[in-house]
Amino acid sequence: MTTGSAAAAKGRSRAGKRVGRKSERRGETESSREEILAVATEEFAQRGLSGARVDAIAERTRTSKRMIYYYFESKEGLYKAVLEHVYSQIRSIESHLDVDSLAPIEAVRRIVELTFDYDESHPHFISLVNVENVNHGQFVSKLVAIRKRYSNILQLMQSVLDRGVASGQFRADVSAIDVRLVIAALCFFRVSNRYTFGALFDCDLADPQMRRHHRQMIVDAVLRFLRA
Amino acid sequence: MTTGSAAAAKGRSRAGKRVGRKSERRGETESSREEILAVATEEFAQRGLSGARVDAIAERTRTSKRMIYYYFESKEGLYKAVLEHVYSQIRSIESHLDVDSLAPIEAVRRIVELTFDYDESHPHFISLVNVENVNHGQFVSKLVAIRKRYSNILQLMQSVLDRGVASGQFRADVSAIDVRLVIAALCFFRVSNRYTFGALFDCDLADPQMRRHHRQMIVDAVLRFLRA
């Protein structure tokens, strides 16, 4: 979870608006589109919106540059599709967890761990969120489907908090949004700032041992933050 | 403090190699260079390395595009200068504080507050760090002067921790680098992800009330994290 974890996302989201198509067929077609999307995800993550080259994306694909425009209409359209795709891929951490069946502390622990694991294993996603922030979030704000999902996340979190408060284990003065911010910040930063933090403090955040240590540490920090 | 706070930045670093020229007039010269640097900082922060336009930078300056090349040799050189400049501007939080004269808890509180305030008031710096991370930190790793500074920071932090542990107020199993990471993450994320977090959780992180709340919250979280 970074800018919030992703909620149920059951419906497959059609990223690039397909224009001028009358019927929908699965199969080959879809895979060309998906191949482009996969390659573009990498390119945009690694080079940013203006740094990415349509030519470079096309070359790493079995299709041609022309197909990119066929499916996505423009470089920007492709970027939007990529953004929507990566956001929609985040299966809601809470929904994978049946948060309500766990004791509050355990629920929070699992939420943090899943968030941490997701961010660690999806550096492209982290980079794309960075890119989007550098670009003033001009596209993320248009992803309506995504935004809906995120409001559910807060509700789930709130119910966990409520139970924790009721049981006397959590403080009462922390809002769901606060907890999400703390969790997101701690997990996201490790990945998003791996290069600068690593260079300046001369350490390798990707080191497995370091990672394991930080995973526990962040769980600990969040629980200490919530503890009554 | 973000990717680590900035240490004592003693020598002002001259970014663009300045070849010895006929007349080395101070004043005018310096201000042209600095004007370019100021404008470029904004442009690179707002549009990223490849998104920034040399033309655009020149136009917003009283000087010409040619001068950019005169002072900085290339767009990349200008970017490096900007990066070095913003990093060097961070006067070490610890050095401003005389950390050693404060009680450990108070010292940490002040460090967090200063870090928070710095990040909040320097969104361009945050953006540039983001940009640098999107670009794999390829330039930050070359800023030797900066890196030295950052190692001092860790030492100062360590001494605070040591005193806290000695007084029985802090846990013993937290390293300086861990604390810096936690502080940096919590302060940096609020600013770096303001667009995506704001859009997805439908809240305005820039709101003064929210900011005040989070400032206290982060101090609190860090102290809870350290507390024995």
Place this chain on the structure above:
Amino acid sequence: MTTGSAAAAKGRSRAGKRVGRKSERRGETESSREEILAVATEEFAQRGLSGARVDAIAERTRTSKRMIYYYFESKEGLYKAVLEHVYSQIRSIESHLDVDSLAPIEAVRRIVELTFDYDESHPHFISLVNVENVNHGQFVSKLVAIRKRYSNILQLMQSVLDRGVASGQFRADVSAIDVRLVIAALCFFRVSNRYTFGALFDCDLADPQMRRHHRQMIVDAVLRFLRA
């Protein structure tokens, strides 16, 4: 009548070569072709030969882009078909008139009026003639059927002139081609140059009052031109 009025156009000319196919169903087939032709007429008139987009034409049609190629083989083929179509639609003004049954002056008056009315009510035709002239008339010269028709027009005009000369009402030193030129020029220009003339002389040639005035004026001018 513009570049000459159109004569009887007895045989309907099939523009796009229609290869004999399995089922030559009338009706549907024909209407697809005609729909394309109608849309293409507008597009070519409004945007010129190279400005028109095959995609745009297809989209405004109930059929697909592929059908355009099926019927017309190429964009150029479609343009030729459009050109032939609009030229063939001009039913000979003279043939609608039974010119020989009218007194010479009356005959000329009616010819001018019909030409004027045709041009005014067929701006697409005018535009297409313009387009064709911008393209050096490379296609019109191939429309053999059309060219034949036009030579008849001259004969009819000549007979009117002859009768007028015989009756002493017309001058003898004006050829049929001269009269056609004068009539065509005066009627065509109003429509073809409506935009530039209107903009530069700040008047609206489409205004009904202006139009009525010019209609009479042109009849008058032509008769004065012919008067013995």
Place this chain on the structure above:
Amino acid sequence: MTTGSAAAAKGRSRAGKRVGRKSERRGETESSREEILAVATEEFAQRGLSGARVDAIAERTRTSKRMIYYYFESKEGLYKAVLEHVYSQIRSIESHLDVDSLAPIEAVRRIVELTFDYDESHPHFISLVNVENVNHGQFVSKLVAIRKRYSNILQLMQSVLDRGVASGQFRADVSAIDVRLVIAALCFFRVSNRYTFGALFDCDLADPQMRRHHRQMIVDAVLRFLRA
């Protein structure tokens, strides 16, 4: 004179807005720009706005494609500059004539002849006006300087008409705009429709003998139109 003859045009019109230039120097610079303009005039006249190729224009020039964008910003900008240029080149026929010193009939004769000669000798101009009309006059309407000039033309024409009416030689019920329309139409059409008219009536309007004949004929037609 076509869409109206051109008036005094004393001030040199700067066609393509030169951007980002602070001082103005004559000489070499200007000639590059003018060379582009000259070549572009031909290309746009021969192929229309969308048919013209920036590459083709550049190739026929001693400069590069890049310079076209440097001077004119876009293909459209170049087209606008061309249009303005050709319109501004029309030295006012009336102003070359000292219309007021001639007897009314003689004045009209000379105006017609000069208009005729101008149109005959500037087929590119005629074509460009055609192109502009195909494009709905979207650019000509913005040429403010040109439009001003054209309003003067009408005044000069009106004064000639007034003198002719006063002397009893001209009818009183013809407006300046009417006469300009008649003259423009007759002279313009011969050139603008040379391809289609020639093809359909199987004659060569460019033939010198034909041209001489038509020149007299048009003068005659206009005078007959005006005669009291």
Place this chain on the structure above:
DNA sequence: CATGAATGAGGATTCATTCAT
């Protein structure tokens, strides 16, 4: 120190057309 002119190399995008079914 300063500047307007110039540009090669590349970058996004479009378009008429064809293929597989």
Place this chain on the structure above:
DNA sequence: AATGAATGAATCCTCATTCAT
């Protein structure tokens, strides 16, 4: 008779950079 997918070849345009003065 019909169509959605696919594409090579342009086509317009941009950008960092250098030159001449």
